[in-house]
Amino acid sequence: MARIALDAMGGDHAPQAPVAGAILALAELDPSHTLQLVGQASVITPLLDSLFTGELAQHSAVRSRITVIDAPDVIEMSDKPASAIRHKQNSSMVVGLKMQAAGESDAFVSAGNTGAQMVASTVMLKLHGDLKRAAIGTLFPTSREPVVVLDSGANVDCSAQELVDFARLGSVYAQDILGREHPAVALLSIGEEAEKGCKAVLEAHQLLKDSDLNFVGNVEGRDILAGGSERGEVDVVVCDGFVGNVLLKFYESMPTLMVGRLKKSGVESDKLANALEGFDYSDYGGAPLLGVRGVSIISHGSSSSRAIKNAVKLAVRAVESRMSEHIGRRFGGSKAAKVG
């Protein structure tokens, strides 16, 4: 059983999308799982009532698995992360993560201010062992199974050792969430040869080669959507958060351009929807901030109720698979167990 705290105030479509998403998730999940809706109770409670008597009435059985946790402060998308966390102690983010730190919750999901969520998660949950930075692990669709790309934007100017840490984090994610037994880890570069890339990548290549990870070498930009190169399939693609963030946002913008062009040339909407399945980030729901002692799932600001539903389900998988504990084992051990 997992107790998932959901930020009811986070995202462009809050509180409607998170609250509806919570209900949809519970309806699909095992009844042992419960949900903590964190936010302004004066807003959430009436909304729940209206959804349960209105459009989501068929799911009213899940009502008993939802607790509303009052958090009157609201962090805006435009708030500066550190100051928001400091000054809005009664915000859904601070309250939700504090509950997890106190052992009263197992995971936190938010579509709110990403910067604030990263800061609050790191401050309140803390990092495992000797880890220096947490990383966002995002799923990219491929012509076969999705691959984990990280870091997707939590860190810039990463050192070689940090890239190796990301490889380790992504490897646990691929194992626990995607069920890949011995995840193949690749390093994103501008050529497959070990001597191609920027300074940090060149050094990380050597460290990864000497590590206990299943390192399969460099991949290029073209190999991500292909799920690997002719030298083999990959499960995890490691990069600096600057590169990862640019790539993620670039990929997210593709469907808009494609759909516009395809519709213009007369392609039917149903065929389009079919073809684009898996290209929509709401299929994955969110990306975990890997490395914190606990579970914090970052959802897209424009998340629909469907995206939130999938993010809650991802949070449950993270809790059930004990992902955080497994990460802790890789980073909390003796220095000798660490590469570099």
Next chain:
Amino acid sequence: MARIALDAMGGDHAPQAPVAGAILALAELDPSHTLQLVGQASVITPLLDSLFTGELAQHSAVRSRITVIDAPDVIEMSDKPASAIRHKQNSSMVVGLKMQAAGESDAFVSAGNTGAQMVASTVMLKLHGDLKRAAIGTLFPTSREPVVVLDSGANVDCSAQELVDFARLGSVYAQDILGREHPAVALLSIGEEAEKGCKAVLEAHQLLKDSDLNFVGNVEGRDILAGGSERGEVDVVVCDGFVGNVLLKFYESMPTLMVGRLKKSGVESDKLANALEGFDYSDYGGAPLLGVRGVSIISHGSSSSRAIKNAVKLAVRAVESRMSEHIGRRFGGSKAAKVG
């Protein structure tokens, strides 16, 4: 009139694709332009004869505008750039670029070993003024006009000053080749705010703000294919060559995945071809190596004759617009005219 030297031995489909592409280009260009086919004469001459008596017989009038320049050495795709240039002095690349340096040719086009072309171009043509590095300027399709993204892979670990130089180079490219009067230059980052990004980008942002360029601020990965953000359209997107190369290869891999999925869901091929127009790099033909004293166009290794045709036409535009001279003016002037 422009004299374009074309590497007949470069690319996966050489010599067939370059030689046929040369003929197709001349057939479309003003008769004042001529072509120098550089490579193994023993291979090129019979091929020309067979094309002019066979499939391209209708274009046999252009035969008199083609000169074959013998260059018996061949640089392979797998050759190490610096050593290839040193040891294969009679290769098409060295011979073709030497002709330009000697004033016997106006531009060089190749689909061969990109690394070798970059080294040979820099060594033989030299860089303008106080420029430290040349950059590859690639066109990306957008929902409006194409944008220039640079650097697309010539340089990694770029300093802020180098990013500013790329902005200047891209600005001339957009003006001379794309006809943008006062090109809007943006810096690629992970947020639109000036304080978001890696160290070099943060510093470059300030330098660009104080420059005489039409700097419109940061754009994110999502803004490239949109041709800008809600704050305005952009013509030039500046980034480190590591980021640019990863992005370029990622974007080039999109159509394969999309086409596969769309065909599977029953979309007709003609509608697809229509929608994907402009997504194919062969539409643009090649990317200039900006900053060298002259014109060197880098084409994709897998270039078709159509891609080569477009690359030759791009080379002609670069020569006719005096792009290199305009770049020289921006970099050759007094130090006072330079930012940073």
